[in-house]
Amino acid sequence: MKQKTEELTVNARGQGLTEFTHEVNDVVSSSGISSVLCTVFISHTSASLVLQENADPSARRDLEDFLVRLVPENDPHYTHTLEGADDMPAHIKAALTSTSISIPVTNGRLALGTWQGIYLWEHREARSRRRIVVHVLGE
Amino acid sequence: MKQKTEELTVNARGQGLTEFTHEVNDVVSSSGISSVLCTVFISHTSASLVLQENADPSARRDLEDFLVRLVPENDPHYTHTLEGADDMPAHIKAALTSTSISIPVTNGRLALGTWQGIYLWEHREARSRRRIVVHVLGE
């Protein structure tokens, strides 16, 4: 049984989804371990992870737009406002989505569906560099 | 340390929750590994996973109904509409719930609470066969 941990930096260009399936695949391949559990973890509370359709970009835009309507900026109920109008909505959006996703790997391949990509979901408006930890454990 | 991966097919009869706790238990039992981490992963972006109350069916119906109200069909904001009125809401519902759930197993038993069942949450209207991967890693 072997394991490997690698830290990725994924650059987001403002709010929305950025795919990094290839980077996760590279960590799995370079580990030399063919049958593993691969865990993807994001070390932030204002960005999150999602597995989503990688075919039609309109699905990802609609997804982003839905979340912006669900968790609006400048809601008068917010009290945590010192870090900008997009900060509190970003924390809420992160809490409603995922911080860690575990994906089985068989014969060196992630068990992703045909249309399933791994995405960073950035919830802040500024460009960001996000720290994502990929952990591979198996044999 | 040993591991086992098994692919399950769970049939959903349209939108709603279908329990498959027994099938996951069978994978754990047949692995012969008594102390493990069991990861359940769904290879789709329009269906998801949830651990939910397995006693009263009314709780599951209310859960399903809430999500249908939260993410309505035919919202004029959607642009990803070619695959049917239930397609974009299905992607959003999947993103708001879970794609992978990891459950510790001790003495051969999943650490589920008394009322906790493992459910496929189908978000499309048609009957579907969904691919779920169960990974067991331990000793």
Added chain:
Amino acid sequence: MKQKTEELTVNARGQGLTEFTHEVNDVVSSSGISSVLCTVFISHTSASLVLQENADPSARRDLEDFLVRLVPENDPHYTHTLEGADDMPAHIKAALTSTSISIPVTNGRLALGTWQGIYLWEHREARSRRRIVVHVLGE
């Protein structure tokens, strides 16, 4: 490769977030395993887990208040009402957040970001003792 499973009891004082990062760290430290995957799992369907900002309490209050507005009590659509006005909303809130979170550990340290704490998110109004299982697997 080694593993350890420990059951924690976290006491919640009604609805809201209760941090238990230290308790998880203690399980990791006492395992004597420096490089692991740490999985935190909650055995309930009316409380959940979230990694959230541990600096400013206003962020946690706003998060709790948002979820209370999103999933109101006494919605006339609910049919599962026998266990109290806060019961069905609690199940919905649990389904929209997380039941299990897996965090890589390197050099004995959880890969949490600087501002990331591990929280029990209680969705029932009464004080509760919640059962959380921490599983550590690595070498």
